[in-house]
Amino acid sequence: YPLFQLGGPQLRIFRPNFFMLAVRPGVPQPEDTVQFRVSMEMTKVDIKNYLEKIYNVPVAAVRTRIQYGANNKRNHKNQRVKKPDYKVAYVQLGQGQTFQFPNLFPEKEQDTETRSFDDFKNKYMEREQQRQKGDPRRGGVPDWFGL
């Protein structure tokens, strides 16, 4: 950003080229905290203004940290492969709002056809496994040798 000095013009950014990705927190966060992955160049003030001006979300506090991407994996040429670094922002919402990351893969209701087909498939698999097993009196010992 251009350096600001007293009396200079206010920096205004229209149509910023930043993107924010809301992610599910790995560890449980308080109810008013939303976790984002943001561009490395964004600052806390940027994030606050971005959410307030573009999405009308009241923001009370922002905390950021940079997650270092590991450099341990090796490719077929034994060169180190770096996972990219990214910045994580924890945004606390204002005015008592709360946010819970939604469940993106809910259990779907199965209709009768699929359920009966699944049952039939399970029963068939069980019968096949039973047939593969040898004599139970041999106690799990294979029957390709012996009498």
Place this chain on the structure above:
Amino acid sequence: MAVPRGWWVLWHGRRWFSQAESGVAPRLPDSLYPPIVASATAKSKAAKRRRLEYFHQKVHAAPSVEEKLRLYAQLQRPKYRLHPQTFALNADRWYRSFTKTVFVPGLPPRAAAAAGAAPEVQQSATAAAPGAPGPGAAAPAAAKPPAGAAVFLDMGKLRSLACDALLQESFYQKKERPFLYRHQDHTPGPFLTQLVSTLTAFLCGHNPLLAASTLDLKPEVNYYWHHGEEVVVHGHRKGRVDPVRFQIDDKPHLQIRVPKQLPEIVPLESDLGEVPVINHKPSKLPLFKKQYENKVFIGSKVADPCCYGHTQFHLIPDKLKRQRLVKANLEDQIEVVYRANGIASLFAWTAAQAMYQGFWNEADVTRPFVSQAVVTDGKYFAFFCYQLNTLALTVETIQNNPRKNICWGTESKPLYDIVEDGSVKGFNDEVLLHLVRFLLNRPKEL
């Protein structure tokens, strides 16, 4: 037979091991062998319990309070630092859950208890209407014997004292412009010091406890405690279950310590509300860990005769001023700042006072410890009363402990509207009356 048996015990274990033996299990007179107890050095839960038991006994048997404090705060591990003056959002809710405190809005109804010693405020000619319980209690109270006689206070004199201090600091005295972020130290700080010292000196005649009190300027108050459990995340101690350690290091602006304790406000086992339960880790507040000296301190060392607390005065720093919060769209956090400051500071002070008397989380308090605090930013005053009913906040001791600590608090009210042209406009007598009542609070015997 007795001699070789004793030698066998001493030779087998280390010296403290044998001392633990005699402390933990009483030896039956007719048994030939020492009692069978869990090992003290094995890597097992029974051994850990035995070591903990041994530590508790060591602290119980400590000869002096200094030794008890030294043993209690001996082991240094990373702990969460609680700052009473914090910018964290909804910090007062988190602090209440860490200290098992119930917050009751409004001050405790002390009219009945203090009716005999209640100050009857004599209004000067230009003053506003007197407080509600005043006139009703005045007539019968005036006829009481001197021990419980109503005390007549000159409201005009008190108001003039307050206005003098305010004008001296903000109008008459020529000061340089305050440096950046030093506005609070420029005017409100000296005004508060001046106000409190003059009011205390004036009210010494009415309250003999104040005559024997000590006024500390910028004292230090520290307290260290355990609450809850967590699993160590990384390090050489990874995977072990540890208590969550907290430390408060507070620097109130002023503090009044007295030799006699303030009377209890409600009985020890009262239940006035619910303690918030927060299942998240304290680091989400945000709260940070650091390892340094575990200190328990009230403002003076143990041998000081003024070992009980009376009132603390806190000054809100520049970072948490009203207009800054308003500019950042955080109006609802203004009261949170005052409440968090009151709860945390008073908990640390009362708990440290209790530790100075020999109580700790295994030896819970037998009488409630009461202290008061005034949190201000120079213009707005908020009053807090705290009663410490329990110190037992660790995982084992909190399970069967129904007692809760209680904090009463008001919202912040302005003392005056504006100071201009050598006069104070819009002076609020109610706030001054609250302050005076706080300073006049004393045990019933006096």
